[in-house]
Amino acid sequence: MFTGIVEELGEVTAVETLDDACRFRLRGPVVTQGAKHGDSIAVNGVCLTVVDHEGDEFTADVMAETLNRSSLGALEAGSRVNLERPMAVGERLGGHIVQGHVDGTGEILERKPSDNWEIVKISLPADLTRYVVEKGSITVDGISLTVVDAGPDYFTVSLIPTTLDLTTLGHKQPGDPVNLEVDVIAKYVERMLGDRAQGAAK
Structure with missing residues (x-):
């Protein structure tokens, strides 16, 4: 984990x-x-x-x-x-729960720099769209990030200078691929609600 x-x-x-x-x-x-x-x-x-x-x-x-x-x-x-490295038991959870199991890949679509941060737009596979929500968590190339805007086939994240300096997102350009892992809690909730709906229909 x-x-x-x-x-x-x-x-x-x-x-x-x-x-x-x-x-x-x-x-x-x-x-x-x-x-x-x-x-x-x-x-x-x-x-x-x-x-x-x-x-x-x-x-x-x-x-x-x-x-x-x-x-x-x-x-x-x-x-x-x-x-x-994996999280050690008893340490603070600084980001969010990440399994290291990639759900799919996206592509850097656009970068918009500003004085103190940068907005990065990333494509989103259709089968992952339902798991990505505004202000929710997503992992991009192993980086725990907060979704700024969730579109029908894309999302955006806002990157601070530290993230730009210390991760791959500081130098990736439009067209470059990135690994995506959606919030595992969303997937479990979807499965449980689906099973409940099926049970109610019987």
């Missing part, structure tokens, strides 16, 4: 393409502190398992299912990535 509070902006140092998967080597001095085989680290919002760890780098295998459902397949050596 994660919070969507990015700990550091890491870097992909190598990509090994396998038959139906990829193995990434990533550099992250903060998230590799105390890391060991089997630990989880979120990479651009995708929960990955540490295979090997040496110095400030770790490797992680990404299967075809994850490559197809996320933007990780577009990463190459030199790509910058958002990194976060």
Whole structure:
């Protein structure tokens, strides 16, 4: 479980393409502190398992299912990535509940800078629209953000200078893909209400 509070902006140092998967080597001095085989680290919002760890780098295998459902397949050596370790029990929940299970991908549509923040418009897949509401939470490339405006096929977020400086959203441009994870609570509520409606209809 994660919070969507990015700990550091890491870097992909190598990509090994396998038959139906990829193995990434990533550099992250903060998230590799105390890391060991089997630990989880979120990479651009995708929960990955540490295979090997040496110095400030770790490797992680990404299967075809994850490559197809996320933007990780577009990463190459030199790509910058958002990194976060799992939340520790008893710590403050700074963002919101994030599973590291990407629901789909969006695309940066527009950026509107101002003096103290920047508005970023992102496309929204049709099957995720019902989970995104104004002032609700959404995870973009592993970053816990608040929705400013929720349109029929897009949403906007407002980014403060810290987010622009310390995450991938500081340099992504229109046309670039981003990983999206909607609020898991909304999905559970939808399922429970659906089951209740089906039960009442019987």
